[in-house]
Amino acid sequence: MVQSTAEASPAKWHLAHTAWFFESFVLREFLSGYRLFNADFPWLFNSYYQSLAPFPEKRLRASFSRPGLDEILRYREHVDEAVERLLGRNPEPEALRRIELGVNHEEQHQELLLTDILHAFFTNPLRPVYLDKDAEAEGLTTRSKNRDIGRPLGFHQYEGGLREVGHKGEGFCYDNELPRHRVWLEPYALARRLVTCGEFAEFMADGGYRRPEFWLSAGWMAVQSNGWRAPLYWTSESGDWSVFTLRGELPLARLETTPVSQVSYFEADAYARWAGRRLATEFEWEAAAENSVQNSAEIQPGNLLDSGRLTPAPATELDQNQGIAQQVGDCWEWTASAYLGYPGYRPETGALGEYNGKFMSGQMVLRGGSCLTPATHIHSSYRNFFAPETRWQFSGIRLASG
Ligand SMILES: [Fe+2]
Numbered sequence: 589m590v591q592s593t594a595e596a597s598p599a600k601w602h603l604a605h606t607a608w609f610f611e612s613f614v615l616r617e618f619l620s621g622y623r624l625f626n627a628d629f630p631w632l633f634n635s636y637y638q639s640l641a642p643f644p645e646k647r648l649r650a651s652f653s654r655p656g657l658d659e660i661l662r663y664r665e666h667v668d669e670a671v672e673r674l675l676g677r678n679p680e681p682e683a684l685r686r687i688e689l690g691v692n693h694e695e696q697h698q699e700l701l702l703t704d705i706l707h708a709f710f711t712n713p714l715r716p717v718y719l720d721k722d723a724e725a726e727g728l729t730t731r732s733k734n735r736d737i738g739r740p741l742g743f744h745q746y747e748g749g750l751r752e753v754g755h756k757g758e759g760f761c762y763d764n765e766l767p768r769h770r771v772w773l774e775p776y777a778l779a780r781r782l783v784t785c786g787e788f789a790e791f792m793a794d795g796g797y798r799r800p801e802f803w804l805s806a807g808w809m810a811v812q813s814n815g816w817r818a819p820l821y822w823t824s825e826s827g828d829w830s831v832f833t834l835r836g837e838l839p840l841a842r843l844e845t846t847p848v849s850q851v852s853y854f855e856a857d858a859y860a861r862w863a864g865r866r867l868a869t870e871f872e873w874e875a876a877a878e879n880s881v882q883n884s885a886e887i888q889p890g891n892l893l894d895s896g897r898l899t900p901a902p903a904t905e906l907d908q909n910q911g912i913a914q915q916v917g918d919c920w921e922w923t924a925s926a927y928l929g930y931p932g933y934r935p936e937t938g939a940l941g942e943y944n945g946k947f948m949s950g951q952m953v954l955r956g957g958s959c960l961t962p963a964t965h966i967h968s969s970y971r972n973f974f975a976p977e978t979r980w981q982f983s984g985i986r987l988a989s990g
Pocket of ligand 1: 605635693697
């Protein structure tokens with residue numbers, strides 16, 4: 589039941605809330621005779637749906653010492669059993685659509701569950717290790733400084749022109765990925781891999797966090813007020829930096845070629861300015877992803893949750909030579925795009941309209957999924973979004989130019 593930051597939620601809450609979603613949006617509306625597991629749960633595990641019921645303050649979720657975990661697990665069984673009963677009754681298409689939404693919602697929480705555990709373990713003075721496996725044996729760290737660091741970062745050129753963005757096809761998408769529409773792109777280039785920890789350390793060594801000329805005004809204020817001097821999980825003792833991961837504490841010296849993560853939009857933007865580049869727009873990113881799908885030589889397998897690595901991995905030489913490495917997985921990529929509705933966007937009707945639409949203010953879009961995103965969850969038009977000062981996600985940096 590640990591909640592180590594107001595942004596995170598306790599593991600127990602994630603388990604209950606994902607069941608609550610099915611109960612609230614599927615069972616109570618579509619399964620006649622559905623019996624609530626507990627009359628308090630409809631408001632207790634509501635996250636932010638104002639039109640459904642009141643809900644407890646988010647930052648106080650860890651104060652729920654009751655219900656205990658056993659009761660939460662029984663709640664999940666109760667809901668699972670009811671969903672199966674509904675599926676056996678040939679439910680109407682809207683019920684099936686809501687179940688699919690509930691599955692995708694739960695996949696989002698699978699990622700958040702691990703993100704929040706990492707934060708909880710980081711703040712625990714004992715620094716527990718979530719996955720006790722040798723990172724080096726899996727090629728996630730390097731013992732000596734890799735020659736790739738000294739090599740100039742390569743860029744892949746795109747023609748631009750009139751392109752279509754937004755979801756197409758039959759598969760699942762959220763309302764914020766629609767409607768598909770045209771955008772105009774000037775010619776641009778994307779870096780062939782993500783910015784590494786080694787490169788980010790060079791930015792720091794060059795006074796990156798002390799030089800306001802690289803920062804947006806709000807970003808510089810965030811640096812000052814939060815005392816930022818490194819990414820969230822970097823700590824230093826006597827000048828040697830370490831990075832806390834789900835595999836425990838790793839020395840920065842062994843992460844030279846590993847993508848940097850847990851940086852805010854402000855840090856990503858400042859790094860890009862320092863490097864003489866910029867961040868891509870979300871449409872440049874998506875057009876590049878659709879290019880990759882059409883040109884099989886450019887498809888890169890992603891380091892997603894299913895790989896079991898639970899941490900970003902260095903890009904291979906081969907991946908970078910073939911096109912854009914790490915476009916899917918490893919780290920969510922901050923884009924330069926504010927999170928807005930597409931032309932003609934209509935939020936869902938009813939309480940589900942609160943899922944995405946009401947957050948279209950003060951947030952930036954991230955693309956591509958991370959090492960904690962389930963493989964079935966991510967696709968090229970998928971739009972993640974967070975406030976620009978957010979750092980506890982696996983959020984990283986891909987440079988763009990042009
Ligand atoms: Fe949720």
